[in-house]
Amino acid sequence: MNKTIKLGVIGLGARGYSLLKDVLLPMSGEELETAAVCDTYADRAERAADEIGRATGKRPFLTTDSDKLLGAGIDAVLISAAWEAHIGLAVAAMRKGICVGLEVGGAYCLEDCFRLVRAFEETGTPCMLLENCCYGKRELMALNMARQGVFGEIVHCSGGYHHDLREEIASGKENRHYRLLNYLNRCCENYPTHELGPIAKLLGVNNGNRMLSLTSTASAARGMHEYCLTHREKGHPLAQAEFLQGDVVTTVIRCAGGQTISLTLDTTLPRAYSRAFTVRGTKGAYFGETDSIFLDGVHNEYDFTPEKLWGNAKDYEERYLDRHWRRYDPKGGHGGMDWLVMSAFLESVRSGKRPPIDVYDAAAYMAITPLSEESILRGGAPVAIPDFTGGRWHRRRDIEEGFWALDLPEGNELLCGE
Amino acid sequence: MNKTIKLGVIGLGARGYSLLKDVLLPMSGEELETAAVCDTYADRAERAADEIGRATGKRPFLTTDSDKLLGAGIDAVLISAAWEAHIGLAVAAMRKGICVGLEVGGAYCLEDCFRLVRAFEETGTPCMLLENCCYGKRELMALNMARQGVFGEIVHCSGGYHHDLREEIASGKENRHYRLLNYLNRCCENYPTHELGPIAKLLGVNNGNRMLSLTSTASAARGMHEYCLTHREKGHPLAQAEFLQGDVVTTVIRCAGGQTISLTLDTTLPRAYSRAFTVRGTKGAYFGETDSIFLDGVHNEYDFTPEKLWGNAKDYEERYLDRHWRRYDPKGGHGGMDWLVMSAFLESVRSGKRPPIDVYDAAAYMAITPLSEESILRGGAPVAIPDFTGGRWHRRRDIEEGFWALDLPEGNELLCGE
Numbered sequence: 001m002n003k004t005i006k007l008g009v010i011g012l013g014a015r016g017y018s019l020l021k022d023v024l025l026p027m028s029g030e031e032l033e034t035a036a037v038c039d040t041y042a043d044r045a046e047r048a049a050d051e052i053g054r055a056t057g058k059r060p061f062l063t064t065d066s067d068k069l070l071g072a073g074i075d076a077v078l079i080s081a082a083w084e085a086h087i088g089l090a091v092a093a094m095r096k097g098i099c100v101g102l103e104v105g106g107a108y109c110l111e112d113c114f115r116l117v118r119a120f121e122e123t124g125t126p127c128m129l130l131e132n133c134c135y136g137k138r139e140l141m142a143l144n145m146a147r148q149g150v151f152g153e154i155v156h157c158s159g160g161y162h163h164d165l166r167e168e169i170a171s172g173k174e175n176r177h178y179r180l181l182n183y184l185n186r187c188c189e190n191y192p193t194h195e196l197g198p199i200a201k202l203l204g205v206n207n208g209n210r211m212l213s214l215t216s217t218a219s220a221a222r223g224m225h226e227y228c229l230t231h232r233e234k235g236h237p238l239a240q241a242e243f244l245q246g247d248v249v250t251t252v253i254r255c256a257g258g259q260t261i262s263l264t265l266d267t268t269l270p271r272a273y274s275r276a277f278t279v280r281g282t283k284g285a286y287f288g289e290t291d292s293i294f295l296d297g298v299h300n301e302y303d304f305t306p307e308k309l310w311g312n313a314k315d316y317e318e319r320y321l322d323r324h325w326r327r328y329d330p331k332g333g334h335g336g337m338d339w340l341v342m343s344a345f346l347e348s349v350r351s352g353k354r355p356p357i358d359v360y361d362a363a364a365y366m367a368i369t370p371l372s373e374e375s376i377l378r379g380g381a382p383v384a385i386p387d388f389t390g391g392r393w394h395r396r397r398d399i400e401e402g403f404w405a406l407d408l409p410e411g412n413e414l415l416c417g418e
Numbered sequence: 419m420n421k422t423i424k425l426g427v428i429g430l431g432a433r434g435y436s437l438l439k440d441v442l443l444p445m446s447g448e449e450l451e452t453a454a455v456c457d458t459y460a461d462r463a464e465r466a467a468d469e470i471g472r473a474t475g476k477r478p479f480l481t482t483d484s485d486k487l488l489g490a491g492i493d494a495v496l497i498s499a500a501w502e503a504h505i506g507l508a509v510a511a512m513r514k515g516i517c518v519g520l521e522v523g524g525a526y527c528l529e530d531c532f533r534l535v536r537a538f539e540e541t542g543t544p545c546m547l548l549e550n551c552c553y554g555k556r557e558l559m560a561l562n563m564a565r566q567g568v569f570g571e572i573v574h575c576s577g578g579y580h581h582d583l584r585e586e587i588a589s590g591k592e593n594r595h596y597r598l599l600n601y602l603n604r605c606c607e608n609y610p611t612h613e614l615g616p617i618a619k620l621l622g623v624n625n626g627n628r629m630l631s632l633t634s635t636a637s638a639a640r641g642m643h644e645y646c647l648t649h650r651e652k653g654h655p656l657a658q659a660e661f662l663q664g665d666v667v668t669t670v671i672r673c674a675g676g677q678t679i680s681l682t683l684d685t686t687l688p689r690a691y692s693r694a695f696t697v698r699g700t701k702g703a704y705f706g707e708t709d710s711i712f713l714d715g716v717h718n719e720y721d722f723t724p725e726k727l728w729g730n731a732k733d734y735e736e737r738y739l740d741r742h743w744r745r746y747d748p749k750g751g752h753g754g755m756d757w758l759v760m761s762a763f764l765e766s767v768r769s770g771k772r773p774p775i776d777v778y779d780a781a782a783y784m785a786i787t788p789l790s791e792e793s794i795l796r797g798g799a800p801v802a803i804p805d806f807t808g809g810r811w812h813r814r815r816d817i818e819e820g821f822w823a824l825d826l827p828e829g830n831e832l833l834c835g836e
Contacts, residue, residue, distance in 0.1 A: 152644065153640050153644070155637045155638050155640050155641070155665045155666065155687065156637045156665065156666035156684075156687075163719075164719060213797065213798065215633040215635065215670070215798045215800075217633065217670040217672055217678055218678070219573045219574045219676060219677060219678040220573050220675070220676025220677065222571050222573050222676075222700050223573070223700050226570065226571070226700040226701075227700075246678075247573045247574065247698070247700075248573060248574035248678060248698060250670045250678060250680050252633070252635040252668045252670065252798065254635055254798070257638070258637060258638025258640075259637055259638065260635050260636070260637040260664075260666060260668060262668050262680075262682075264680075266574075266698075269573065269574075269698050269699070269700060269703065270700070270701065270702055270703065270712060270713070270714035270715075270717075271698070271703050271705075271712050272712060272717060272718065272719055272720060272721045272722035272727060273719055273720055273722060274722050280665070280666060280684075280687050280689070281687065282640050282641050282644040282645075282665075282687060282688070283644075283688065284688060285687065285688065285689050287689075287707075289705075289707045289708060290707060290708055290728070294688060294689050294690060295688070296688035297688075299688075299690060300690065301581075301582060301690055301691050302690060302691060303690045304690035304691060304692050306724065306728060306729055309690060310708070310724060310728060311724050379631065379800045380631065380633045380670065380672070380800035381799060381800060382633075382797045382798040382799060
């Protein structure tokens with residue numbers, strides 16, 4: 001495909017709009033046109049269309065009906081709508097031959113994950129999960145170090161979504177915010193893909209490895225209730241609301257290769273943002289919480305101090321920084337991750353090659369949500385994680401191809417950005 | 419009891435000997451005499467007896483037979499032998515009316531934990547688990563803050579024993595080191611009481627709260643094997659050995675009060691020491707990994723930086739440091755924790771009052787080991803944790819008494835040390 005990619009965007013709330021402003025519009029030009037926008041709320045679609053018109057001189061097709069957007073002659077679609085719309089929209093797009101870039105979020109039932117996989121297998125239309133944390137500076141550096149053997153054999157990883165969302169969930173805009181109903185009505189690992197995405201890539205999940213089973217345990221739900229009691233006026237519905245979503249959900253995953261993954265959802269208690277990305281191997285470790293690298297024989301038992309290990313990962317950048325971060329100094333949202341993930345998506349649309357986080361990855365990561373819900377309901381019982389590849393994970397090696405390859409030729413203009 | 423406490427010590431390996439040198443001998447005098455020592459290995463007992471003779475001018479009774487030590491007219495016994503000897507020795511001592519100070523370590527079967535409880539209930543002889551981390555500077559400060567409501571309602575805690583023991587386990591002294599056989603032959607949370615002890619005290623376990631169930635998941639066992647391959651000569655038995663103990667064991671515990679506890683055993687991969695003690699509440703948090711305190715409304719979302727939050731707990735010492743640390747500047751092993759735990763034990767022997775970490779606490783904490791083994795064997799299945807108090811946890815409030823009391827009168831000479 002050498003022509004301009006005509007992209008549609010479905011969902012222009014906070015996430016879709018920021019991707020538009022920070023990434024898509026700066027990338028727009030001969031290779032990319034944001035040709036159509038859609039949101040259930042007309043004002044959001046209009047704000048986005050205005051923004052595109054201002055930035056490019058060409059106002060996009062605008063609709064509140066996703067079917068119409070998918071019929072508007074686009075090559076690819078970015079789905080950044082509410083979580084519950086993701087899989088249905090992705091399947092509909094694939095059936096029309098429109099390449100899918102799917103924003104993150106967990107599934108609601110396991111069967112939806114299989115629908116996603118079958119839609120791809122029946123149509124051959126690529127679908128990529130836009131898990132931006134797979135493109136984080138430290139996540140890609142750790143992947144690079146792991147593949148060079150610096151950590152030895154990796155046996156355990158951990159990470160989580162540690163992000164105080166209380167204000168966002170209970171803000172004045174609650175009837176338009178998709179998270180609120182999820183926090184009122186569900187209790188699960190509702191946002192697993194940060195940091196599961198980077199960890200799964202590092203452990204070769206769906207590529208010689210797979211996730212076998214999980215257990216999930218939820219703490220009591222106290223954070224939202226206490227927040228609403230003190231931050232909403234008396235008599236406000238939320239001040240009386242009972243939230244089902246436990247404050248901290250701990251999920252432990254076992255992999256075929258013997259590795260374990262510990263995932264934490266932690267979004268309704270006061271704290272500072274962290275993904276706590278951690279990689280543990282027989283020769284070394286990366287600790288995201290303190291941005292520390294520990295190497296066997298180099299560092300010592302009592303070095304876990306501000307002076308010695310804390311923040312020392314930057315000393316390893318010169319040697320181990322991922323080539324994308326080294327060459328291109330990515331711009332755009334979320335410290336460049338959004339820029340890189342969108343570049344990788346558009347590159348896969350252009351080349352027709354398997355996207356770096358494909359439909360099997362998407363299904364496996366998104367399945368954690370309903371499986372964690374089941375495990376919590378069953379008192380922490382272990383629950384099997386399906387093999388969405390149907391046994392092909394033994395031989396799949398996407399880690400050696402495309403974006404994940406160790407030594408790509410230079411000169412990808414799209415990756416360079418403007 | 420106003421006379422000198424005559425103390426026996428069983429087990430004078432690394433742990434017993436360091437407690438003797440760093441804590442017991444400096445405390446010795448009119449109130450304490452280490453009157454008898456015992457070790458299966460005569461040379462260890464002799465080294466200890468020599469040390470005591472040198473320091474005090476009075477050589478203790480010396481034996482390799484623990485029955486003889488328990489018959490030597492002692493008031494109290496410190497049990498710092500191999501893990502597998504702990505409960506049998508504690509029960510035997512209680513049956514002779516000898517107060518027990520029990521070094522930490524997990525149990526081997528659940529029934530042993532009940533034996534410990536029944537021996538106490540039948541004899542009334544106090545038994546204290548000497549969990550020194552309950553007396554850590556930050557652990558006591560966090561307890562103090564929690565009890566003053568600084569963290570709001572606590573909903574989740576985590577911690578672990580993150581200590582690279584590879585050299586210790588596989589050292590030249592392996593046939594005398596009790597850890598080796600455990601790592602070869604078991605796979606479990608083999609050392610749960612750091613940080614479970616401090617967390618359980620903070621959450622009121624056995625005092626209005628209790629631990630209900632757990633799940634445990636073990637990673638593959640790679641660290642020891644790789645270490646032995648590279649650090650032992652070819653043909654050495656350990657270079658061929660297969661270790662059963664998984665490198666990282668993640669245990670998640672649910673409490674009656676809705677709190678969850680995440681515990682990690684992490685002793686056979688390269689890293690620096692940490693207990694990663696973490697307390698999460700509706701108004702604030704303590705993060706041991708970065709020694710950070712986060713308070714709602716005071717700190718901000720993106721403050722998790724070296725400049726802002728990392729290491730800021732020291733700024734709260736003036737206001738919240740525990741009175742023991744504030745008044746006495748504890749000396750002795752492990753940064754003063756050993757001094758404080760031993761002081762608390764000797765104080766309970768002297769006063770005859772319930773020790774601050776009593777036999778019900780010991781049973782509950784030590785039970786985590788066989789229960790984690792069962793959960794791992796059953797693929798991570800949730801396993802019920804018995805109520806060792808027989809329903810008395812509803813009403814028990816040791817947290818308001820003795821060592822844990824908020825406002826003890828000053829002037830405990832023993833606590834002051836020399």
